[in-house]
Amino acid sequence: MRILVIEDEPILNARLRDWLTKEGYRVEGAQDGENGLYLAQESQFDAAIIDLGLPKLPGIEVIKNLRNQGKTLPILVLTARDRWQDKVEGLEAGADDYLTKPFEPPELLARVKALLRRAGGAAKMDMQFGPLMLDLNGQKALLNQQELELTAFEYRLLEYLVRHRDRVVTKLELNNYLYPVNDDPDSNVVEVLMGRLRKKVDPDGSLQPIETLRGRGYRFVLTHA
Known part of the structure; x- marks a missing residue:
């Protein structure tokens, strides 16, 4: 899962990225509002942590821009x-929660x-789809209670499809999610991973x-138990 700081x-900024990375998240960071807004617009993230007192563009304005754009x-x-x-x-600008500095990592x-x-629509960290289960906390998938040997990219691909199972996900969107901004993976990478x-x-x-x-993308179609 990808998080923007x-x-x-x-x-x-460095500590936040370090804490989150150690928890298994993929993290990208920005140190001003303009750059942060650009990253959020150009790539897919599962969550964002935004300071209110940002240079160039206040955090409140970053949030309002993202919500106005349908993010x-x-x-x-x-x-x-x-x-x-x-x-x-x-909160009125569109944030979901707040944390006052200083705070502890836990x-x-x-x-x-x-x-x-909450965003994934799950009250727990396991998501069951018939014989297929995703352990979101452990970042692993099981089929008939046997853990699958997935690479990091394969797991991220599966989790993203599951979390967005209510719609079609394009190949470009998956490329943007799996790879850092400004990276240029081969156009066939998503197809190979899939x-x-x-x-x-x-x-x-x-x-x-x-x-x-065909011509649109991919969709996870199993029903959540």
Whole structure:
């Protein structure tokens, strides 16, 4: 899962990215509002952590821009301010939760995990689809209770499709999710990964969990138990 951190304090920015990376997330960071907004517009993220007191473009404006553009990713606001009006302003702009500085890493991680669970429509970290189960906390997939040997990219691909199972996901969107901004992977990479993933999650072809819509993209079609 990918998380965007927009924090102008270099030390805190680095610590946030380090904490989240150690938890298994893929993290990208920005130190001003303009760059952070650009990253959020150009790539797919599962959540964002945004400081309110940003240079170039205030955090409130970043949030408003994202919401006005239809971006629904969960947003956690960071603020050094303890005035309740600032917290309310952040929530009214479209943030989902807030955290006042200073804070401890476990509290931040707990807030992020709670936002991701709510965004995924799951009250727990396991998602069951017939014989296929995703353990979101352990970042692994099981078929008939046997853990599948998925690469990191294959797992990320499967999880993204599952989390967005209510719609068609384009190949470009998957490229943007799997690879960092400004990277230029070969156009066939997603197709190769998709082929390998299908063989692992559906070795006998009976499950057919991933539908291909020619010229449009892919859709996860199994029903959530």
